[in-house]
Amino acid sequence: MRAIFAGTPEFAATALKALLAAGHDIPLVLTRPDRPAGRGMKPRMSPVKKVALDRGLALAQPDNLKTDESCYPIARAGADVMVVAAYGLILPRAVLDLPRLGCVNIHASLLPRWRGAAPIQRAIEAGDTETGITLMQMDAGLDTGAILSRAPLPILATDTMASLHDRLAELGAREIVALLPRLAAGRVIAQPQDPKLASYANKIGREEARLDWSLPAAALARRIRAFNPFPGATARLHGEPLKIWQARSVTGQGKPGDVLVVDRDCFTVACGEGALAIQEVQRAGGRRQPVATFLAGHVLRVGDRLL
DSSP, X not given: OBEEEEEOSHHHHHHHHHHHHTTOBOXXXXXXXXXXXXXXXXXXXXXXXXXXXXXXXXXXXXXXXOSHHHHHHHHHHTOSEEEEESOOSOOOHHHHXXXXXOEEEEESSOTTTTEESOHHHHHHHHTOSEEEEEEEEOOSSSSOSOEEEEEEEEOOTTOOHHHHHHHHHHHHHHHHHHHHHHHHTTOOOOBOOOGGGOOEEOOOOGGGGBOOTTSBHHHHHHHHHHTTTTTOEEEEETTEEEEEEEEEEEOOOSSTTBEEEEOSSOEEEEOSBSEEEEEEEXXXXXXXXXXXXXXXXXXXXXXXXXX
């Protein structure tokens, strides 16, 4: 098929590479403008842009799609379909109607559960045991379009946002490659979503990263996994910020935030219910490290307190 591709992060780049490998004609790639990143805040191209440049594909990076000028390359491409994956811009009705078969979104949840910006993180945080990929016929709403296909994927007890993201990206790439020939042949029946079953995955804010030790340990362990690698769960120890990258829920009782046990390879902190055995941390300005390494250079005693 002749397919425009719109996406920005690595999740989208995985799908773009799969479409190219399957032999689809990609006349145009849309991605977000380069953004300042890193310590030097230098402009950094998106993973999708890197793929497009490496493959010699036509590329556009509009700030928005509200003007005739920004939409002209899309209209000129004469595509059968537009594939959208974590693009980051709202597609107005004028754009949605341009491709002959409309716009298909690769969404990282089993819609209508977890519509919105952070479906992977929210699924882990909520304790879901299953997520998946939904291919959706886009409309003017927020992830409200009809479902073209759904593919489930179990959430493992050890999954972080990073590990689940990578598995979902591969699944999404396989699903879109499988769907397009069926879509072209008219063999796909779109199923409307049930709005009564909808839930929303709001964007992750940095203010959510601070751990509240009055919560149950199981909830905090899920949040740590959900926020790994961004924004990273945080606490304060001895007045200094400390990121917590890996922890598990264990039995224990005490004043929330108090250190109950200091072992060679972990330390245990009391929570509102149970306790959290912390296994990997990062001090401000330092690198992620196992707790055994952290304790070799940092004095921590039973009774110390995390805030």
